[in-house]
Each structure stands twice: as C-alpha cells, then as structure tokens.
Amino acid sequence: MKKTFGLCVFYSFCLTAMAAALDTNAVSRLEKEGRYAEALALCESADESAAALCMQGEYYLHGRKGVAVDKNRGRQCFRRAMEILKPAAESGDAPAQYQFALCHEYGVDDLKTAREWYIKAADAGNAKAMFKAGWFAARRLGADGMEVAEARDLALRYAKAASDAGDGDGTALLAWLAYLDCKGRDFEKALPMLMKSVENNSPLGMTLLGRMYYDGRGVAKDLEKAELYLQRAVDLGYSEASATLDEIKKRKK
Numbered sequence: 001m002k003k004t005f006g007l008c009v010f011y012s013f014c015l016t017a018m019a020a021a022l023d024t025n026a027v028s029r030l031e032k033e034g035r036y037a038e039a040l041a042l043c044e045s046a047d048e049s050a051a052a053l054c055m056q057g058e059y060y061l062h063g064r065k066g067v068a069v070d071k072n073r074g075r076q077c078f079r080r081a082m083e084i085l086k087p088a089a090e091s092g093d094a095p096a097q098y099q100f101a102l103c104h105e106y107g108v109d110d111l112k113t114a115r116e117w118y119i120k121a122a123d124a125g126n127a128k129a130m131f132k133a134g135w136f137a138a139r140r141l142g143a144d145g146m147e148v149a150e151a152r153d154l155a156l157r158y159a160k161a162a163s164d165a166g167d168g169d170g171t172a173l174l175a176w177l178a179y180l181d182c183k184g185r186d187f188e189k190a191l192p193m194l195m196k197s198v199e200n201n202s203p204l205g206m207t208l209l210g211r212m213y214y215d216g217r218g219v220a221k222d223l224e225k226a227e228l229y230l231q232r233a234v235d236l237g238y239s240e241a242s243a244t245l246d247e248i249k250k251r252k253k
Contacts (some may be wrong), residue, residue: 053077056074059074061078085100101115101121118136126158172193178190194212206241223251227249
C-alpha cells in the first residue's frame with residue numbers, strides 16, 4: 001500500500017512538473033503569429049528553466065512588438081540561466097553551449113568567452129551557434145589578433161554551415177559576406193538569398209532586404225516595401241533596423 005501511495009505521489013509530481021515546463025511549440029506558434037506579449041507571458045508562467053529564462057532575456061533585452069525593452073531585467077534573466085546551463089554546457093550539450101554563450105554575451109558582456117562557447121556549439125552542430133560564430137568573425141568581436149582575411153574566411157565557413165542547416169540568419173549573413181560586403185557587389189545574386197532568409201524569419205535578412213528597397217539597389221526603389229521589411233525586423237527586436245525605419249517614417253510625415 002505504501003509503495004502504491006509513493007508511486008501516486010511521484011506520478012502527481014511528474015504531471016505538475018510537466019504542466020510547468022515551457023511549451024516551446026506553443027511559444028513558436030505565438031511568435032509566428034506576431035503575438036509576442038502572449039509568448040512572453042507563456043515563458044514567464046513556466047518553470048525557471050534555462051530555455052524560459054533565455055527567452056525572457058531576449059525579449060526584455062531587445063524588445064518585441066508589444067514588449068517594452070527592459071535591459072536590466074533582460075540581463076538578470078540571462079545571469080540566472082547561466083548557472084543552470086553551466087553543467088550541461090561543460091558536458092558537451094550543444095544547445096546548452098549555445099544558450100551559455102548567449103548568457104555570456106548578453107548577461108555579463110563577456111564577448112571573448114561568448115565567442116568561445118559559440119564556436120564550441122557550432123562545431124558540435126548547433127545551427128544558431130554557427131550563425132553567431134560567423135557573425136563574431138565577420139565583425140571581429142573577440143577575435144584578437146585575427147587577420148581580416150582569416151576572419152572573413154572563418155565567417156564565410158560558419159555562415160554557409162548555418163545556411164545549409166536551415167538557419168535564416170545564416171543565409172542572410174552569407175548573402176552579406178558573399179555579395180554585399182565586398183568590392184564587386186552583386187545585389188541581384190543577394191536578392192534570392194535574402195528572400196529565402198526572410199521566409200525563415202531572419203531579422204538580419206529583413207533589414208538587408210529593407211535597405212535594398214530603400215536604396216533601390218538590386219530592386220526597384222520602394223519605400224513601402226522597405227518599411228514593411230524593416231518594421232518586421234524591429235518587431236522581432238532587431239534594433240539595427242530602427243534608424244532606416246525612422247528615416248522612412250519621417251519622410252511620410
């Protein structure tokens with residue numbers, strides 16, 4: 001009888017824990033529908049798992065449509081997640097290594113350590129980490145002593161790997177490195193890659209595409225389309241799209 005009671009208590013505990021766990025599928029669905037405030041609320045109602053904390057950190061640090069930026073709160077979320085993630089990251093778990101890198105980048109502003117963990121996660125097959133490793137190399141963040149050509153080759157390698165793995169930001173970065181950030185710019189070749197990245201919900205791709213429509217490079221100049229893509233990027237918390245978006249809105253007044 002005692003054994004049966006013990007099993008019932010254990011089973012009840014498991015159900016409670018499962019109910020409190022973050023439903024990542026539900027969060028993804030809400031994000032795709034642009035219901036960011038609801039997605040954040042779902043994360044906050046879940047248990048304090050690393051995934052829930054990192055997502056809260058992203059939302060508060062960068063903002064989303066309907067979610068005000070709160071940098072201090074965002075950093076605190078990443079710091080809390082860091083301790084949870086450390087054992088799994090050190091044991092070689094690639095998703096944990098990627099999130100651990102995020103915590104170092106956004107929680108404590110340690111770009112050197114963040115880069116090291118992004119590379120570990122990327123080399124272990126994490127697509128999001130491949131993009132970040134490529135992005136760091138492209139901008140030479142934390143890559144002390146690395147020659148420009150070496151950094152570019154490394155960035156291209158990781159960007160291609162991320163793109164091949166289906167990461168939208170990786171495809172956008174590859175388009176930028178291969179066709180936009182070079183002497184022989186080729187906007188027409190970059191265009192289909194950026195369109196593909198946007199289909200995969202890349203704020204970087206949306207920003208680059210918005211700039212192309214804003215400048216009329218590779219496409220006919222179209223401020224309406226430029227505003228559409230840039231606004232989508234800003235709604236996703238990509239602040240680098242804000243300046244051009246503000247310029248467009250001022251023109252319309």
